[in-house]
Amino acid sequence: MKTMPYEYYVDIVTKRYFDGVDNYNLEKVLDCFHEDAVLTEVTSQTVHNGRDEGIRTMFEGLFAAHSRIWHGNFVHTVDEESGAICSQFSVEVTPQGADSELRYENCNRFYLVDGKFQRVFVYMSGDNLLK
Amino acid sequence: MQYQSELDRQGLMELAIENYFASVDAKDVDKALNCFHDNAMFTVQTAFTTHAGKAEIKRMLEDFTSAYEKIVHRDFEITVDSKNGRIAASFIAELTDGDGNTTLLQNTNFWRIRGSRFQEVYVYMSGENPLT
Numbered sequence: 001m002k003t004m005p006y007e008y009y010v011d012i013v014t015k016r017y018f019d020g021v022d023n024y025n026l027e028k029v030l031d032c033f034h035e036d037a038v039l040t041e042v043t044s045q046t047v048h049n050g051r052d053e054g055i056r057t058m059f060e061g062l063f064a065a066h067s068r069i070w071h072g073n074f075v076h077t078v079d080e081e082s083g084a085i086c087s088q089f090s091v092e093v094t095p096q097g098a099d100s101e102l103r104y105e106n107c108n109r110f111y112l113v114d115g116k117f118q119r120v121f122v123y124m125s126g127d128n129l130l131k
Numbered sequence: 132m133q134y135q136s137e138l139d140r141q142g143l144m145e146l147a148i149e150n151y152f153a154s155v156d157a158k159d160v161d162k163a164l165n166c167f168h169d170n171a172m173f174t175v176q177t178a179f180t181t182h183a184g185k186a187e188i189k190r191m192l193e194d195f196t197s198a199y200e201k202i203v204h205r206d207f208e209i210t211v212d213s214k215n216g217r218i219a220a221s222f223i224a225e226l227t228d229g230d231g232n233t234t235l236l237q238n239t240n241f242w243r244i245r246g247s248r249f250q251e252v253y254v255y256m257s258g259e260n261p262l263t
Contacts, residue, residue, distance in 0.1 A: 006214065042237055042257045043177060077217040077241060079210040081140075086210045086219035088176075088241055088253060105176050107239060107255050109210070109221060121221065123239055123255035125177050 002114050009078045009085040013110060017117075018071040018089075024063050030056060032117050039120040068094040068101065083112045134245035136216025143211050143218045146249075147242050152204045152222075158196040164189055166249050173252045175262050182262075191262055198261065201227040216244040226261060234258070 012032055020028030033039075033051040039058065040047050048054035062069070073090040091104040104125045111119040138146060146166055154163035164185060167173075173182040173191065182191045196202065203225040210219040224236040237257040242249050254262065 042239075043255075045257070075217075075241075075243075077210050077212040077215075077219040079212060082210060084210045086239070086241065105179075107176070107241065107253070109208075109219070109239060121239070123177060123257075125179065 003080055004083070004112070004115055006078050006080055008115070009080070009110075009112070010076055012112070012115070012117075013076065013085055013087055013108075014074060021059070021062075022069050022071055024069075026056070026059055026063065029059055033120075034113065034116045034118050037117050037120065039122065041122045041124065043122075043124050065096060066093045067096050067098075068092070085110050085112070132243075132251075134216055134243060134250050136213075136244040137247045138213070138216065138244055140211050140213045142247070143213060143216070143242075143244060144209060146244065146247070147218050147220060147240070148207060148209070151249075155192065155196065156202050156204055158202070160189060160192045160196060163192055167252075168245060168248045168250050171249050171251065173254075173262075175254045175256065177254070177256045180262070195262055198228070199226045200229050200231075201225075218242050218244070234261070236261075 017029060017032045030051050033055060035051050037051050037055060038047060038049050039055050048058045070092045071089050075088045077086040086107065086109045088107045091106055092101045094101045106125060107123045109121040110117050151163055151166045167185055167188055169185050171185065171188060173188050174180065182188050204222050205225065206223045208221045212218065219239060219241045221237070221239045224238055226234040239255045241253040243251040
């Protein structure tokens with residue numbers, strides 16, 4: 001397994017993954033994952049298998065359901081030795097047709113292999129958006 | 132906020148796992164409290180609950196440890212950021228009450244260390260919050 005520098009982990013999470021999510025750029029988001037990656041929403045025990053299957057379908061649903069998505073206020077715990085980054089952050093989303101936004105305080109745990117996400121775990125402070 | 136930590140990788144893991152969680156599992160509240168600064172903040176983020184200061188954290192830990200016959204934290208997956216004095220861990224919390232009923236939670240904790248103790252702790256839970 002390749003060892004990546006500290007800033008690589010922060011960049012893939014913020015400048016590639018969440019930037020892709022916030023700008024509805026599905027291909028940019030999916031490029032962060034290995035083909036056989038698994039994303040688990042732990043608070044509802046929802047598992048999405050495969051970059052081009054479950055994970056793609058999950059993001060298509062998220063994008064279709066919201067007119068605005070924003071992630072910010074990040075605090076990262078980066079471990080180059082184990083190839084992991086755990087991130088705490090705020091999320092603001094506006095559901096389609098709604099006047100007001102919803103706010104969440106979430107965390108994600110990303111485990112990387114050779115520079116891409118192999119396992120991702122999501123904890124949400126409210127109802128699961130990642131169905 | 133960014134704090135100055137005095138602990139290296141091994142020291143961060145010892146504080147969070149061997150000192151804190153081992154003390155909670157042993158129901159040694161005083162030893163667990165020794166891991167915190169007097170003005171530490173303990174937040175269960177998934178329940179929007181914050182315990183501010185050692186007195187509130189002590190009350191929370193006393194209630195928690197007395198509510199269960201047996202408390203086991205296990206299967207840790209640890210992420211250590213020694214450069215920034217931060218550590219995160221996912222784990223199983225196995226809580227058994229007096230009637231033998233067991234609750235399993237799949238949680239993640241984040242600790243921010245100032246000096247050699249916890250300044251901020253954040254807990255994300257897979258189920259109902261027992262740290263009330």
